[in-house]
Amino acid sequence: MDKRAIFSGKALPYMLLLPQLAITIIFFYWPASQAVWQSFLLEDAFGLSREFVGFENYRTLFQQREYYDAMVNTAVFSSLVAFFSLSIALLLATQADKNIRGAHGFKTLLIWPYAVAPAVAGVLWIFMFHPSLGTLAGPMRVMGFDWNPLLDGGDALALVVMSATWKQVSYNFLFFLAGLQAIPRSVLEAAAIDGAGPLRRFWTITFPLLSPTTFFLVVVTIVYVFFETFGIIDAVTGGGPSGSTTTMVYKVYSDGRLGGDLGGSAAQSVVLMVIVIALTAIQFRYVERRVQY
Amino acid sequence: MVENRPFNTFMAYLVLAIGVVIVAFPVYLAILASTFDASTIINGNMPLTPGDQAAENYYRTIFVGASRSTREPVGTMMINSFVMAMGIATGKILISILSAFAVVYFAFPFRKTAFWVIFITLMLPVEVRIYPTYKIVADLGLLDTYTGLILPLIASATGTLLFRQFFMTIPDELLEASKIDGAGPFKFFKDTLVPLSVTTMAALFVIQFIYGWNQYLWPLLITTKDSMQTIVIGIKKMITTQDALTEWQIAMTTAVLAMLPPVAVVILMQRLFVKGLVETEK
Numbered sequence: 392m393d394k395r396a397i398f399s400g401k402a403l404p405y406m407l408l409l410p411q412l413a414i415t416i417i418f419f420y421w422p423a424s425q426a427v428w429q430s431f432l433l434e435d436a437f438g439l440s441r442e443f444v445g446f447e448n449y450r451t452l453f454q455q456r457e458y459y460d461a462m463v464n465t466a467v468f469s470s471l472v473a474f475f476s477l478s479i480a481l482l483l484a485t486q487a488d489k490n491i492r493g494a495h496g497f498k499t500l501l502i503w504p505y506a507v508a509p510a511v512a513g514v515l516w517i518f519m520f521h522p523s524l525g526t527l528a529g530p531m532r533v534m535g536f537d538w539n540p541l542l543d544g545g546d547a548l549a550l551v552v553m554s555a556t557w558k559q560v561s562y563n564f565l566f567f568l569a570g571l572q573a574i575p576r577s578v579l580e581a582a583a584i585d586g587a588g589p590l591r592r593f594w595t596i597t598f599p600l601l602s603p604t605t606f607f608l609v610v611v612t613i614v615y616v617f618f619e620t621f622g623i624i625d626a627v628t629g630g631g632p633s634g635s636t637t638t639m640v641y642k643v644y645s646d647g648r649l650g651g652d653l654g655g656s657a658a659q660s661v662v663l664m665v666i667v668i669a670l671t672a673i674q675f676r677y678v679e680r681r682v683q684y
Numbered sequence: 685m686v687e688n689r690p691f692n693t694f695m696a697y698l699v700l701a702i703g704v705v706i707v708a709f710p711v712y713l714a715i716l717a718s719t720f721d722a723s724t725i726i727n728g729n730m731p732l733t734p735g736d737q738a739a740e741n742y743y744r745t746i747f748v749g750a751s752r753s754t755r756e757p758v759g760t761m762m763i764n765s766f767v768m769a770m771g772i773a774t775g776k777i778l779i780s781i782l783s784a785f786a787v788v789y790f791a792f793p794f795r796k797t798a799f800w801v802i803f804i805t806l807m808l809p810v811e812v813r814i815y816p817t818y819k820i821v822a823d824l825g826l827l828d829t830y831t832g833l834i835l836p837l838i839a840s841a842t843g844t845l846l847f848r849q850f851f852m853t854i855p856d857e858l859l860e861a862s863k864i865d866g867a868g869p870f871k872f873f874k875d876t877l878v879p880l881s882v883t884t885m886a887a888l889f890v891i892q893f894i895y896g897w898n899q900y901l902w903p904l905l906i907t908t909k910d911s912m913q914t915i916v917i918g919i920k921k922m923i924t925t926q927d928a929l930t931e932w933q934i935a936m937t938t939a940v941l942a943m944l945p946p947v948a949v950v951i952l953m954q955r956l957f958v959k960g961l962v963e964t965e966k
Contacts, residue, residue, distance in 0.1 A: 397791050418839040423812075425816035502958075647814070664813075
């Protein structure tokens with residue numbers, strides 16, 4: 392892995408590393424360790440006194456019904472977004488991978504939602520489905536849906552899932568398309584000569600060969616739902632109605648800022664850190680395996 | 685395609701066209717809304733062809749702003765977002781190319797340690813350490829400053845890893861040749877490494893610009909002055925979903941303006957964007 396030819400220098404390499412290390416330590420390691428430390432402290436409401444309480448914050452946390460609700464919301468939200476954004480992206484990618492005219496133009500027209508901020512995506516969708524003025528809310532009412540994402544928890548969750556999926560499809564599409572283009576044509580041609588139709592070729596050849604990409608995208612999408620959808624939730628529902636769209640990250644934010652419970656918020660941060668580290672570890676194990684293929 | 689099946693080709697066009705329509709429709713509605721006055725939108729029967737209020741709406745949004753909620757012209761917000769996005773993109777490139785240079789081209793004690801110290805930051809997004817980071821930035825007196833908006837977000841390993849990966853592919857002979865020519869580290873960096881890295885830098889820049897422009901939680905916490913808020917924060921403040929006070933025509937005009945720069949970057953620099961996206965995720 393190392394270079395044969397290198398420079399010698401005593402102070403220079405450290406000076407080159409200094410800016411990044413300084414920023415990393417001040418804005419990363421220090422706050423991360425503070426979060427861990429704070430999770431063992433109990434602070435009074437005015438921030439005047441602090442007391443070491445061991446695992447008290449964690450015990451309180453895991454006794455809260457709302458925390459389990461937030462966990463369930465996060466799980467439901469991530470599985471729905473992962474399922475829909477991956478299937479839609481795969482469907483679009485397989486079509487764009489066909490040798491049709493204008494495929495490149497379609498690609499351009501499908502990838503740009505990646506660049507839309509999550510909060511803005513949320514605003515676009517609430518505008519479209521707003522119960523009183525949304526362009527699509529009227530037709531839905533005519534069709535007999537009792538639609539109101541501002542009052543009904545299930546509708547709110549549906550709206551948030553749709554906005555998050557809309558944004559994530561572009562990313563997954565791009566990676567699926569790259570994965571499809573890496574599959575050797577000769578394999579597919581051989582199968583076609585043996586008489587396998589397009590659907591059969593897809594399920595017996597393409598889909599298994601894509602599985603590393605799919606797995607990678609599942610992990611990435613879950614991480615996306617955990618963290619980046621914060622903007623969507625805050626802009627569209629504010630975690631409501633009555634907590635039905637409060638995810639774990641949103642709860643860290645609202646307990647710390649709105650509730651003033653810094654110890655509890657820090658304990659939640661630590662739980663999240665553990666989850667992200669686990670997800671990242673899974674992702675890296677997979678990356679190692681992919682290199683061997 | 686392996687064999688020629690007209691029906692199959694037709695299906696491909698159909699599916700892709702439906703996909704494009706679904707992707708574009710919410711944005712089309714936003715653009716439409718930015719061409720009507722408030723009352724046309726509020727009554728819930730907005731026509732599906734553009735109105736005639738576009739000039740008025742864009743003028744008011746950019747130079748005056750929403751009257752009830754944000755009290756700040758969106759033009760100012762766009763400048764804030766732009767400064768933040770540029771600062772994050774250039775800052776990340778600068779610090780990470782230097783550290784990658786050190787890690788790849790020098791042998792020194794604790795090299796592996798330094799690499800791992802940087803590498804681990806990949807794992808924890810800013811969201812999980814948000815309040816302690818806020819406190820540090822507050823203690824440093826950086827609330828409501830561009831520095832405070834930018835610095836904490838450039839503490840990440842993606843850039844370093846990307847440059848490291850790229851440097852590893854540069855043949856050793858290049859460095860040997862420059863050494864024979866008597867070039868020191870600075871000269872090699874400036875005359876060989878930087879010119880070779882231009883594409884990588886540009887790809888990273890595109891991704892980081894979008895990342896910076898779209899930041900939400902961090903600017904929401906550390907900007908308290910109206911004059912420092914970014915456009916993505918501004919639009920959220922304009923939307924008060926529960927009541928009729930939202931000036932939807934201004935909010936949707938702002939949404940269009942908030943999408944414009946990053947979407948333009950993706951479309952105009954598509955090749956670099958795809959390269960950056962694929963390589964930063966490896």
